[in-house]
Amino acid sequence: MEAMKETVEQSLREMRETFESGRTRSVKWRKTQLGAIIEMVKDNEDKMCDVLFQDLGKHSTEAFRDELGFVIRSATTALNCLDKWAVPKKSNLPLLFYPAKGQVVSEPYGTVLVLSSWNFPISLSLDPLIGAISAGNTVLLKASELSPNASAFLAKAIPSYLDTKAIKVIEGGPDVATILLQHQWDKIFFTGSPRIGKIIMAAAAEHLTPVTLELGGKCPTIIDHRSVSKDMKSVVKRISGGKWGSCSGQACIAVDYVLVEQSFASSLIDMLKPTIKSFFGENPKESGCLSRIVSKKHFQRLSRLLNDPRVQASIVYGGSMDEEKLYVEPTILLDPPLDSEIMNEEIFGPILPIITLRDIQESIGFIKSKPKPLAIYAFTKDENLKTRILSETSSGSVTFNDVMIQYMCDALPFGGVGESGIGRYHGKYSFECFSHEKAIMEGSLAMDLEARYPPWNSFKLKFIRLAFREAYFKLILLMLGLKK
Ligand SMILES: NC(=O)c1ccc[n+]([C@@H]2O[C@H](COP(=O)([O-])OP(=O)(O)OC[C@H]3O[C@@H](n4cnc5c(N)ncnc54)[C@H](O)[C@@H]3O)[C@@H](O)[C@H]2O)c1
Numbered sequence: 001m002e003a004m005k006e007t008v009e010q011s012l013r014e015m016r017e018t019f020e021s022g023r024t025r026s027v028k029w030r031k032t033q034l035g036a037i038i039e040m041v042k043d044n045e046d047k048m049c050d051v052l053f054q055d056l057g058k059h060s061t062e063a064f065r066d067e068l069g070f071v072i073r074s075a076t077t078a079l080n081c082l083d084k085w086a087v088p089k090k091s092n093l094p095l096l097f098y099p100a101k102g103q104v105v106s107e108p109y110g111t112v113l114v115l116s117s118w119n120f121p122i123s124l125s126l127d128p129l130i131g132a133i134s135a136g137n138t139v140l141l142k143a144s145e146l147s148p149n150a151s152a153f154l155a156k157a158i159p160s161y162l163d164t165k166a167i168k169v170i171e172g173g174p175d176v177a178t179i180l181l182q183h184q185w186d187k188i189f190f191t192g193s194p195r196i197g198k199i200i201m202a203a204a205a206e207h208l209t210p211v212t213l214e215l216g217g218k219c220p221t222i223i224d225h226r227s228v229s230k231d232m233k234s235v236v237k238r239i240s241g242g243k244w245g246s247c248s249g250q251a252c253i254a255v256d257y258v259l260v261e262q263s264f265a266s267s268l269i270d271m272l273k274p275t276i277k278s279f280f281g282e283n284p285k286e287s288g289c290l291s292r293i294v295s296k297k298h299f300q301r302l303s304r305l306l307n308d309p310r311v312q313a314s315i316v317y318g319g320s321m322d323e324e325k326l327y328v329e330p331t332i333l334l335d336p337p338l339d340s341e342i343m344n345e346e347i348f349g350p351i352l353p354i355i356t357l358r359d360i361q362e363s364i365g366f367i368k369s370k371p372k373p374l375a376i377y378a379f380t381k382d383e384n385l386k387t388r389i390l391s392e393t394s395s396g397s398v399t400f401n402d403v404m405i406q407y408m409c410d411a412l413p414f415g416g417v418g419e420s421g422i423g424r425y426h427g428k429y430s431f432e433c434f435s436h437e438k439a440i441m442e443g444s445l446a447m448d449l450e451a452r453y454p455p456w457n458s459f460k461l462k463f464i465r466l467a468f469r470e471a472y473f474k475l476i477l478l479m480l481g482l483k484k
Contacts, residue, residue, distance in 0.1 A: 036161040041072050051150045058291045088103045098447075102440065112132045113180055113189070115190045117144055117192050122154070131433055144173075146295055181200065182203075189211075190211065192215065211423070213423065215419065216348070216374060218256035221403065223268065223380075224381075232271065239352075243255045246404060249347065257352065269316055284329060373396070374420035396420050412426065459478075
């Protein structure tokens with residue numbers, strides 16, 4: 001670890017020197033780096049798909065949809081929009097200060113630390129990198145030790161494509177993260193669990209470093225079956241895709257559990273079963289389309305959740321597990337106990353609890369009784385229910401009649417609230433996430449208002465009152481002695 005400490009110090013020194021040189025502030029440098037990220041992904045498509053298969057058993061099509069293609073699009077958007085994002089924005093100042101001028105200039109924070117998660121190890125590493133580079137920062141990236149092949153790939157490929165004095169990759173686990181967090185950074189961007197998020201925030205507080213915490217939690221999905229009965233085939237397909245179609249449910253925005261009215265539960269189960277079969281065939285383990293559980297530890301966590309006898313009793317589909325292959329069968333639970341672990345911790349795996357309610361309106365109270373989720377999904381055409389969800393609950397996002405695709409829309413900010421995170425990114429929000437918006441005011445010495453200065457008197461108080469209201473006509477009358 002002594003050698004690692006030295007590597008970290010040396011890297012930080014070099015990144016700070018590079019930042020101080022001003023090189024990374026140039027829009028041309030930023031664009032070159034963004035172009036190089038696109039090139040890196042395009043040149044290494046097969047290699048990247050290989051590492052994602054080795055780490056997670058991810059199918060190459062899923063890998064392209066959720067990681068490679070996503071990164072290419074994100075970097076392309078940044079490349080195309082950077083000039084617009086980086087240009088100083090004029091601000092309208094009160095007329096009273098005329099002819100002063102105001103503007104907001106986005107400046108890079110400086111040297112940024114990015115810590116990423118294993119479930120989308122390529123996109124969750126490169127997407128924050130795209131934001132940090134767009135904003136003109138130097139960056140150190142540490143990917144997750146739980147996706148070692150992706151981490152090793154990034155550590156090797158990034159220095160061959162990007163500016164090595166400005167962008168660095170260090171591999172390692174919690175011990176390395178701990179060393180990194182002992183240093184002062186200008187911004188920390190973390191993707192991971194709320195538990196580690198607290199450690200990150202505590203370390204950042206030491207230096208008052210701003211943080212973005214992209215965390216997780218349980219994302220509820222409401223099915224208001226009466227209002228979407230005609231479209232139920234699509235609803236069931238979307239929910240299945242949102243539970244089993246992306247890293248086998250190991251996704252922060254995966255459908256965690258479903259809320260339905262009692263009378264609809266058995267029809268839903270009857271529709272989910274053939275949908276699972278249509279996705280993964282009779283033997284999902286051999287389908288090649290279902291990612292595996294990332295590690296033994298996570299497999300054991302899922303088997304602990306599932307092996308609670310009260311949860312076992314709620315299994316209505318699936319439930320088999322294979323520790324050697326790190327495989328958990330797509331599983332459906334009907335009304336597992338609400339005080340069981342599976343209903344209180346983020347599942348992060350291919351298990352879908354269905355929770356029944358007497359009336360779908362009760363879903364609002366159910367969601368409100370839990371920590372604020374990263375995403376709420378609701379299949380409904382009932383405008384009243386939609387309004388209630390939007391106005392009575394709080395979450396990182398709400399998506400009606402679909403799941404997970406909000407992540408792909410870079411015009412929408414992506415991030416959590418409360419226990420699901422702090423801050424947001426994607427598209428221009430990524431640029432903002434890694435920029436300090438500096439207020440610039442160019443004052444004028446042409447005029448001076450005596451009312452600003454002591455000695456105070458009632459005239460000045462009246463002047464100040466009117467000035468705050470921007471009541472210019474009354475101000476003129478006051479100055480002319482025509483207003484008391
Ligand atoms: N909001 C999002 O965009 C998003 C995306 C993916 C995953 N997640 C969340 O991440 C969690 C799963 O990911 P995970 O298992 O990689 O999370 P994690 O919190 O265990 O690890 C995340 C990162 O923190 C580092 N780390 C681990 N222990 C540490 C310590 N003691 N000190 C400092 N750093 C440490 C890891 O090396 C890794 O780089 C889930 O809760 C999921 O919802 C959120």
